[in-house]
Amino acid sequence: MKIEIPEFALVLLVGASGMGKSTFASKHFLPTEVVxxxxxxxxIADDETDQSATGDAFDVLHFIVEKRLKNRRFTVVDATSVQPESRKSLVALARKxxxxxxxxxxxxxxEVALARNAERPDRQFGAGPVRRQMLNLKRSIKSMGREGKRPRPSTRSWLT
Structure with missing residues (x-):
């Protein structure tokens, strides 16, 4: 499969925990491009799994994304982003x-996501969060195309 992405874009990697977003990001994007x-x-909390730090973590994430976009830097957000509300402010920054x-x-x-999370010592949170994330994605995927649609200029591409 070939994926083409505009040279100046905000890329949202969307999916449940354990779906391979971070692995994909590390394979296809520069470390400095991925937030x-x-x-x-x-x-924020010296622990990537500390959910109590999520609010502050997303404040920092949005700050960095905005600074990168302001400076016309290609930017990738690696987060579940399975609900329209979680993408809305990022789409607004891209438009700005x-x-x-x-x-x-x-x-x-x-089953793949659950198995992958079970193998990760820092992701022992059970099936509930993954099931909710997958359900939220399924509910929002039909409307996703309308969230930030614009014409496509020059692109990057790679084979997956």
């Missing part, structure tokens, strides 16, 4: 700075 919600939690928005959704079977 990760887990990494922001780590910066005239960046195109691209969402790459990760929709693997639930």
């Amino acid at each position: 990760s919600s887990d990494r922001m939690r780590g910066w 700075w005239h960046a195109l928005v691209v969402a790459i959704t990760f929709e693997l079977p639930e």
